[in-house]
Ligand SMILES: [Zn+2]
């Protein structure tokens with residue numbers, strides 16, 4: 678398989694202003710991998726070896742089943758089930774499962790081919806991000822103008838910024854100022870909106886203005902988990 682199936686148009690992603698830019702990038706890469714895995718990659722034996730071993734997480738099984746052909750999903754599942762039987766369960770019915778088998782079962786729930794590919798691509802993407810940040814004023818402005826950076830991607834950005842190929846020391850102060858503002862200001866907005874939401878349950882505020890608070894809990898979940906949650910009516 679190629680290093681990555683995705684070409685990530687970094688300036689296109691940052692030209693938009695809607696939520697967290699790293700989440701947008703993740704969504705784009707994710708969609709491509711989900712289509713790839715139930716499409717072109719399905720019959721590639723070298724990829725099947727890896728997907729049999731890693732399987733998929735719940736989120737990605739859901740996406741694969743929603744968008745992929747039924748037969749592709751069934752064939753992927755058939756060999757994954759066989760792998761689990763051969764590697765994670767005792768050969769004999771009267772034997773105890775080994776510690777490593779139990780450990781493998783425990784890890785199997787979170788082990789995911791698509792998640793691993795996304796992590797790999799995001800890390801790759803961040804290298805370009807840091808180069809742009811150091812060399813392109815215009816890119817810095819695009820970053821500054823984002824709606825926010827979600828909590829998980831704030832952590833990811835700062836971890837990568839301090840690693841090899843990260844932010845140059847001369848740019849670190851500017852990087853911190855921009856990213857701290859994008860995370861902290863949005864968190865403050867969420868706090869105010871959630872607070873306003875709670876006060877609207879006081880009978881003295883009946884008929885009052887909900888302002889921007891109606892979906893504040895859902896937006897907070899998205900900020901904290903990087904994933905959309907259905908609005909509760
Ligand atoms: Zn994010």
Ligand SMILES: [Zn+2]
Pocket residue numbers: 733734735736737789790791792793
């Ligand atoms: Zn996954």
